[in-house]
Amino acid sequence: MQTLRVIWAIFVKDLRVEWRHRETLASMCVFGVLVVFLFNFAFETAREMSLRLLPGLLWVAFAFAGVLGFNRSFAAERENASLEGLTLTPADPGAIYAGKLLANLFFMTVAEVVIVFAVSLWYNFSFIPVLGLFSLVTGLGTLGYVAVGTIFGAISANTRMREVMLPVLQFPVAVPAFIASIEGTTGALRGEPLAVYADWVNLLIAFCIIFLVLSYLLFEYVLEE
Amino acid sequence: MPPETSPAKSGLELRNVSKYFGDLAALRDVTLRIEIGESIFIYGPNGAGKTTLLRTLCTLARPAEGHALFNGEEIHSNPAAARARIGFVSHATFLYGDLTARENLKLAGTLFGLTALKERVAAALATFSIEDRADEPIRKLSRGLQQRATLARALLHDPDFILLDEPFTGLDAASVEKLEALLRRLPGEGKTVVFSTHNFDQGASLARRLVVMAAGRVQFDGPLGMAPLDSLGIRNLKIEN
Numbered sequence: 460m461q462t463l464r465v466i467w468a469i470f471v472k473d474l475r476v477e478w479r480h481r482e483t484l485a486s487m488c489v490f491g492v493l494v495v496f497l498f499n500f501a502f503e504t505a506r507e508m509s510l511r512l513l514p515g516l517l518w519v520a521f522a523f524a525g526v527l528g529f530n531r532s533f534a535a536e537r538e539n540a541s542l543e544g545l546t547l548t549p550a551d552p553g554a555i556y557a558g559k560l561l562a563n564l565f566f567m568t569v570a571e572v573v574i575v576f577a578v579s580l581w582y583n584f585s586f587i588p589v590l591g592l593f594s595l596v597t598g599l600g601t602l603g604y605v606a607v608g609t610i611f612g613a614i615s616a617n618t619r620m621r622e623v624m625l626p627v628l629q630f631p632v633a634v635p636a637f638i639a640s641i642e643g644t645t646g647a648l649r650g651e652p653l654a655v656y657a658d659w660v661n662l663l664i665a666f667c668i669i670f671l672v673l674s675y676l677l678f679e680y681v682l683e684e
Numbered sequence: 685m686p687p688e689t690s691p692a693k694s695g696l697e698l699r700n701v702s703k704y705f706g707d708l709a710a711l712r713d714v715t716l717r718i719e720i721g722e723s724i725f726i727y728g729p730n731g732a733g734k735t736t737l738l739r740t741l742c743t744l745a746r747p748a749e750g751h752a753l754f755n756g757e758e759i760h761s762n763p764a765a766a767r768a769r770i771g772f773v774s775h776a777t778f779l780y781g782d783l784t785a786r787e788n789l790k791l792a793g794t795l796f797g798l799t800a801l802k803e804r805v806a807a808a809l810a811t812f813s814i815e816d817r818a819d820e821p822i823r824k825l826s827r828g829l830q831q832r833a834t835l836a837r838a839l840l841h842d843p844d845f846i847l848l849d850e851p852f853t854g855l856d857a858a859s860v861e862k863l864e865a866l867l868r869r870l871p872g873e874g875k876t877v878v879f880s881t882h883n884f885d886q887g888a889s890l891a892r893r894l895v896v897m898a899a900g901r902v903q904f905d906g907p908l909g910m911a912p913l914d915s916l917g918i919r920n921l922k923i924e925n
Contacts, residue, residue: 461797468794472783479782479821535780539822543744544778544837548795549764683746 462554469545469558474565476535483531487570491524492577499581509582514644517578518600518637524570525604526626529612532563537616546682556678560609560671567601584648592647596656599663600640603670607633610674613681639663694755695719695876696741696766696845701750702900703736710736712900713750718878720844723871725891725908726880732897734880735775738849741878742772768796771843773851777834781823785814785833788822789840796841808836813862827854835863846870848879852886864890 477483498516536542545555579586586593611629615621639662646656653660696718703711711733718724718741726734739745740752743763752759754766779788789805798804809815812832822830831854839846848867852860867890870877881887888894894911896904904911 464794464797468791472780472787472791475787476780476782535782538781539779540774540776541778541780543774543776544792545795546744547742547767547770547772547778548792549768549797550795551764 462551465550465554466558466561469555470561473562483528484566484569487524487528487566488573490527491520491570491574494520494523495574495577495581509584510648513578513582513584513648514641517644518641520574521571525567525608528563528566529608530622530625532559533612533616552679552682553675556609556674560605563605563609564602567605571597571601589647589650592653596640596643596647596660599660599667600636603636603663603666604633606667606670606674610678610681636663636666697753698740699751699753701740701747701752703740703745704748709900714902716902716905718876720876721871721874722876722893723891724878724893724895725887726878726895726897727884727887728897733900734897735849738847738880742770742847743767769844771838771846773834773838773848775849777830778837779822779830779833782821784819784821785809786818788833789837792837793840798841804840808840812836828856828859831855832859845876850881851879852881
């Protein structure tokens with residue numbers, strides 16, 4: 460019960476901090492939409508072309524928006540050594556990780572909704588007929604990406620070139636999640652049955668489980684000096 | 685590896701602890717036993733290792749060599765048990781600038797698993813006279829008010845061991861007086877106070893035991909009255925600081 464209280468307290472704290480200055484979400488959404496906007500000028504938008512292009516475009520926009528979010532997420536923790544303040548409590552470090560993960564997941568989801576809406580407008584593509592399976596694949600991909608981004612955000616927070624270090628550390632690890640997400644998204648957007656890309660979805664599930672469990676258990680060592 | 689000799693059954697203890705930052709030895713073979721109810725003044729010049737010593741005692745730093753013990757057990761084998769009984773004030777405030785003092789204390793209280801949180805937070809804010817500014821974001825408060833909120837946060841969970849690194853920084857005269865009175869009172873209530881300050885006279889008036897550090901080593905550890913101030917060069921240190 461105390462673990463759940465800690466997770467909720469960290470989640471609410473991050474939301475409250477974000478509500479006070481609205482920097483993280485704004486920068487994530489603007490950057491994501493900007494990527495979509497620029498790609499719109501670079502490529503044809505015929506439907507058949509869109510179906511080839513959109514999965515990659517969406518995940519490029521999600522990935523860049525996510526990096527901004529993860530960096531900002533731990534910027535507030537660096538100020539006044541607040542992360543050390545959390546470490547000094549008897550709270551389970553894994554619960555602190557879970558709270559941060561939940562907040563990052565919330566910010567990513569909001570940014571993704573905005574990005575998908577922008578894609579829908581500019582590429583004249585309706586997501587509504589494929590919304591169920593598209594949400595499943597995107598949700599799993601996002602969870603895996605956020606699981607990795609949150610722990611690497613905490614690791615890079617203690618490094619000197621943290622803004623550079625985060626993508627350098629995080630992207631290679633997140634590659635399997637990106638590949639599976641793009642393949643899964645391609646299948647979902649084409650309206651194919653889940654069985655066609657079930658292997659990619661299974662890979663995403665495995666990725667999520669591995670990195671959520673590992674990060675929960677190892678966050679204690681990330682918090683150490 | 686267990687310590688070679690029997691550790692203190694209650695309290696904090698460092699046994700032959702060394703700590704390095706690259707080539708720099710911040711602590712060298714430090715042995716220190718801190719019992720319940722003591723008041724200890726850590727004194728030394730800049731770079732003597734005072735902050736690293738306090739960070740090791742509060743579990744933030746892990747010794748490179750030696751043992752840090754809490755109630756006779758390795759402190760890092762169950763850090764949560766030690767953290768529940770330790771309150772630490774550092775150079776940093778540990779507070780979120782976008783949250784108010786009340787929100788910061790509530791968050792800390794939740795993480796410490798405290799009950800009757802609203803009342804405890806109100807009492808802690810009242811102890812350090814920041815109730816009037818408790819609902820303003822921390823970043824809008826002066827350094828002195830932030831320091832008071834930091835002290836309130838450190839004492840919120842009623843810790844047995846109160847470790848303070850330069851706690852008087854930024855405080856006005858009235859707040860200094862209040863904190864001094866608190867530091868004098870706490871050992872009588874069974875609390876242990878370990879603090880550092882560059883003001884020797886101030887520190888000496890508040891503690892019964894003196895630990896003098898230089899270059900990461902403990903130069904003296906004993907009752908204040910028995911400290912050979914001249915041979916320790918404390919008068920020189922006072923001039924330096």
